[in-house]
Amino acid sequence: MGEEELYAIETSVPPNPIEELLRMDRIPHIWCPGCGIGSTVNCFVRALQTSNLDLQKVAVVSGIGCTGRVAGYVKLDSFHTTHGRAIPFATGLKLANPELKVVVYSGDGDLTAIGGNHFIHAARRNVDMTVILINNMIYGMTGGQVAPTTPLLATASTTPHGNFEQTFNLPFLAESCGAVYVARWTSFHVRHATKAIKEALSKKGFSFIELLAPCPTLYSRRNKLGDGLDQMTFFRDHSEIKNGADTKSVALDFQSKIIVGKFVDIERPTFQEAMYKHLKEKFGEKYVPSTEMSNVYGKN
């Protein structure tokens, strides 16, 4: 086959339907072969495409790290902030313009170590945002250091003799702080994850999805767990779907069973609903909400 014919075949491939929401001028991305982050972005984009959201009003906010790069690849208003601070940035964005749909997309170390305090308080206040946390159980960008999510006895570059720190159970953390929606899936469960993201996007309040993803370069290799495909096989064979499971019971251990599913789906007033309602009751006509607040909360 001549070179021209080869090109002809390649160009006849129809574009991937998710391309319309990706910054194709920034592809190829930086993620390693076998990394699970890209699969989750695929789920996220498909969830957006099948949602009824006005995509012009969707903003993605990331912190720093491998998952922090997501904001740079999605063709939406996107903010790549500082390490751990995606949630407070998103809080400002949302409070200033509640007409926006704000999604925080970041990693386990970013959101629950350096950004842990912000995570707790945004969940407590029930600030209206969807938080998608990619848990690869390690600090990837900096070279495989231990994270709050690293399982006990796993090896990381800063726990070369094995990790002896207690591991964060993130669904339990999110629920106990007040999240209205809590789910966990893996990058193997692309349909479930897509549906969960779509559901979370439709919730009012602080919705949280943990997505486990392989880090073949730094986590799997160091722990002799094979490559990305081996981790995906592990996710397939060792996940158990338990919707409504008590989040206390879903902690992760080293290569243990992974409980996945939707654990929490409740309603409670968001921070801004509460603000609007309280001030309206207290001051009546004297209360002057911002135009954006009136547009969103003044309709009832």
Next chain:
Amino acid sequence: MHDDSGVLTGAHFVDGDHACCEGAIAAGCRFVAGYPITPSTEVVERIAERFPFVGGVFIQMEDEIASSIAIQGAVWAGKKAMTVTSGPGFSLMMEHIGYAAMTETPCVIVDVQRAGPSTGLPTMPAQGDMMQARWGSHGDYGIIALCPNSPQECFDLTIRAFNLAEQFRVPVLLMMDECVGHMIERVNIPPANEIHTFKRRYYHGSKSDFLPYKAEQDMVPPMIKAGEGYNIHVTGLTHDEKGYPNMSVSAQAKLIKRLVEKLRVNVDAILDYREEQVDDADVIVITYGITSRTAIPAIEQARKEGLKVGHFRLVTAWPFPEKRISELALKVKSFVFPEINLGQMVYELERVVKGNAHIIHVPHAGGTVHHPKEIYVAIRESLKG
């Protein structure tokens, strides 16, 4: 009672913290995130009281780190925004001063200075954060810092801080101190239509192939607001005109040089200083903030005794009025520089004076203000020989 714009027109007897709050409202600030810290708390307390009636949103965040980035989220959603703190909180905000500088997010950060380091003297004054204001965040960037010396100026300069932030797309620091923050004086608030506020410049052009970080003639790019379909990307990474990360030596040089140069080329539009009897002075007392007032009795006493003493007050501490000071350095014998720190802005003075005049620093470790006598003694000392 405020008018529709929220401006509390009239004469008021308030402290600097309260005046700062009113200045922010008059400037059009409608988002404030803060965390309690003495001696700045009164600013956000008044904001919390006032905002429900002027269309503002206030949130008390979990810490100063969160406050200093929440305001930037609000700016990208289209609001003018501010946070307020004191030394320990200011230290925590350094990261986001850098983020605002790098992403060109216009915002105002108020630091009501107290004595440090660390927890220091929470309820007592100092001017110990002046170099931190200039250099506190890592890397190279330009910054604007203003120093009010009265409640009236807390009002006026808060408005100016917002205007400068909007005009040049930089974080602007209002460097108050505990004395100015808690000093109660008359504050005149003009009618809204007499208050100049800089309207944010927005890009309204094509949504495809546009360059959000392409600077205009004044080296400042216009802003874009989230939610309008521009699919803007904002990053603290080194980026190109498109806003995309670019890890090259040339992209770094192009961006960082512009961030620094945009203030340097516009320095005359930014600088504000007050001179009094400097033209035939043998000695000039340089001051900023509260020291400008403790120096007055010393200057008056020395003048009574026939000494030719000028007074030069820095209203903008950063950028520093290099050109004017270097001119004056060729005319005077000496400068006397009282500061409530053990030597900060005096290093900038030394750099600019280049040995052309004698410099006497009048240090103070903080906790109170200088006794005018200390400044008087320094004036006399400076003219010996």
